[in-house]
Amino acid sequence: MLSRVALARKLAPATLANARCSSTQPVLWKREVLEVKEHPDRDLVNFPRLKQPELPGPVRMGFIPEEWFQFFYPKTGLLGPYVFGAGLITTVLSKEIMVVEEEFLFGICFFTMIAAVHKMYGKDVAAILDKEVDKELEENRRFVHENEKSIEEAIQGELLAQKQTAAQDMIIESKKENIALQLEAEYRRRNLKVFQEVKKKLDYHLEVVNIERRLQQQHMVDWIVSNVLKSLSPQQEKEAFNQCIVDLKSLASRA
Amino acid sequence: MARRVTQSAVNWAKFAELVPKDQTSHFAALRNKSDNYVRIVHELPEGLPAIDFSMYKSKLGNPKLAEEFEQKYKAVKIPYPEDKHTPTIQAQGEEAKKSIAEWIRDSNMRIKALEEEKARLASMVPLEHMTMEDFQEQFPHLAWNPDKPTFWPHDQESQRLIQEGLELAASGKEDEDH
Numbered sequence: 001m002l003s004r005v006a007l008a009r010k011l012a013p014a015t016l017a018n019a020r021c022s023s024t025q026p027v028l029w030k031r032e033v034l035e036v037k038e039h040p041d042r043d044l045v046n047f048p049r050l051k052q053p054e055l056p057g058p059v060r061m062g063f064i065p066e067e068w069f070q071f072f073y074p075k076t077g078l079l080g081p082y083v084f085g086a087g088l089i090t091t092v093l094s095k096e097i098m099v100v101e102e103e104f105l106f107g108i109c110f111f112t113m114i115a116a117v118h119k120m121y122g123k124d125v126a127a128i129l130d131k132e133v134d135k136e137l138e139e140n141r142r143f144v145h146e147n148e149k150s151i152e153e154a155i156q157g158e159l160l161a162q163k164q165t166a167a168q169d170m171i172i173e174s175k176k177e178n179i180a181l182q183l184e185a186e187y188r189r190r191n192l193k194v195f196q197e198v199k200k201k202l203d204y205h206l207e208v209v210n211i212e213r214r215l216q217q218q219h220m221v222d223w224i225v226s227n228v229l230k231s232l233s234p235q236q237e238k239e240a241f242n243q244c245i246v247d248l249k250s251l252a253s254r255a
Numbered sequence: 256m257a258r259r260v261t262q263s264a265v266n267w268a269k270f271a272e273l274v275p276k277d278q279t280s281h282f283a284a285l286r287n288k289s290d291n292y293v294r295i296v297h298e299l300p301e302g303l304p305a306i307d308f309s310m311y312k313s314k315l316g317n318p319k320l321a322e323e324f325e326q327k328y329k330a331v332k333i334p335y336p337e338d339k340h341t342p343t344i345q346a347q348g349e350e351a352k353k354s355i356a357e358w359i360r361d362s363n364m365r366i367k368a369l370e371e372e373k374a375r376l377a378s379m380v381p382l383e384h385m386t387m388e389d390f391q392e393q394f395p396h397l398a399w400n401p402d403k404p405t406f407w408p409h410d411q412e413s414q415r416l417i418q419e420g421l422e423l424a425a426s427g428k429e430d431e432d433h
Contacts, residue, residue, distance in 0.1 A: 034380065034381075034384050036378065036379075036380050036381075037378040049380070049384075051384050052383060052384045052385075052386075054383075137382060137383055140382050141382055144376060144379075144382065147376060148373060148376050148377075151369050151372055151373045151376070152373070154365075154369055155366055155369050155370065155373075158362045158365055158366050158369075159366070161275070161362065162359055162362055163273065164273045164274070164275055165355045165358070165359065166273055167270060167273035167274060168348075168351050168352070168355055169348075170265055170266070170269075170270045170273070171285065171351075172344060172345075172347065172348035172351065173264075173265055174263070174265045174270075174285060174289055175285075175344045175347075176341055176344050176345075177260055177263060177264065177265060177289065178288060178289055178292055179338065179340050179341055179344065180260035180338075180341075181260050181261075181263075181289070181292035181293060181295075181296055182292055183335065183336045183338055184260055184261060184296050185292065185295045185296045185299060186336040187333065187335050187336055188296065188299035188300060188301065189299060190333050190334075190336075191299075191300060191302060191303050191304070191333055192299055192300060192304070194303065194328075194331060194333060195300075195303055195304045195306070198306060198324065198328050199306060201324070202306070202311050202315075202321070202324060205311075205315055205317075205320060206311060206314055206315060209314065209315055209316045212316075
């Protein structure tokens with residue numbers, strides 16, 4: 001009866017469709033599909049890659065998964081799962097499959113304690129653990145990011161080095177140029193040498209002419225002086241001497 | 256006669272930009288040499304320097320001698336030095352070009368590999384959704400490998416030490432202290 005209501009409200013077809021998606025998949029709580037590059041052979045329609053769920057699926061009464069209820073709805077209607085649960089407990093107890101003795105009470109206490117601790121501290125513990133997970137994830141992400149960065153740097157370095165190879169042409173060009181410059185310098189040095197040698201020869205000839213002329217002059221002067229001296233007689237010398245003394249005297253009287 | 260060069264036609268500023276940082280000293284040496292050669296060339300006269308023959312003609316006793324000197328000086332042909340090294344440099348350049356082409360090919364291959372690695376990292380399953388298998392696929396060197404178990408405390412340094420100890424034990428050498 002209730003199942004028909006469910007069908008009439010088109011609850012069932014949706015759940016059925018979801019159930020078909022993947023045999024292991026919960027129904028209402030559908031895991032998201034992860035869009036990543038996959039191997040081309042992978043069957044993405046029937047077996048898509050699913051995201052890792054961050055949080056657990058919804059539950060009822062603290063621990064019974066929602067899927068259980070969804071599983072019962074099409075067959076038994078809305079009350080079905082509860083009736084099944086109550087019937088199961090009744091059966092187990094009445095057939096003494098589960099015997100109620102002192103251990104049973106301990107079990108009740110134990111699970112109550114667990115539930116209490118979960119209620120009181122569950123969120124805090126979860127927060128601490130989440131923080132740890134986030135920290136680790138962040139570290140791993142940084143690792144990947146650094147990898148990417150170093151790859152990028154390596155690519156840039158390669159490109160730069162490729163660009164720098166253009167300098168090789170310049171090196172060769174400048175080497176050739178250096179040789180040409182040295183040849184030019186040598187040529188000019190030869191020019192200068194020729195000039196210097198010719199100039200030296202010319203200067204030598206000039207100097208020869210000069211010296212000849214100077215010697216001739218010297219010789220002429222010597223010759224004239226010696227001839228003049230030779231032509232002077234002792235009489236003339238005496239007269240000159242006397243004249244000198246007279247001159248000296250006149251000079252002395254004037255002074 | 257080879258080409259007459261009196262100036263450096265190389266674009267040194269552009270050249271300097273292309274020099275890798277660790278090779279600047281080589282570049283400086285080359286540049287220094289080139290500058291030096293240019294300086295030497297500029298210090299020397301370009302052609303045959305002129306001689307004032309009229310002065311010599313008037314002063315020399317024998318003008319015919321000066322005349323002869325002048326004629327021979329004007330007729331003198333100074334040989335340009337032979338260029339023996341340019342072919343060597345040319346060959347060097349060809350060789351360098353060949354090796355550069357090879358290197359660039361290798362470099363392009365390296366870049367391609369790096370790009371592939373980059374693409375792989377970019378298209379990787381996000382870390383928070385990775386399973387152990389995915390991790391092993393992406394980072395085989397970091398993932399747990401059952402064939403190569405690690406020892407406590409599982410860091411690299413201790414692995415190295417333990418590995419050395421194992422090798423020592425395998426080689427059968429006794430420690431000298433014992």
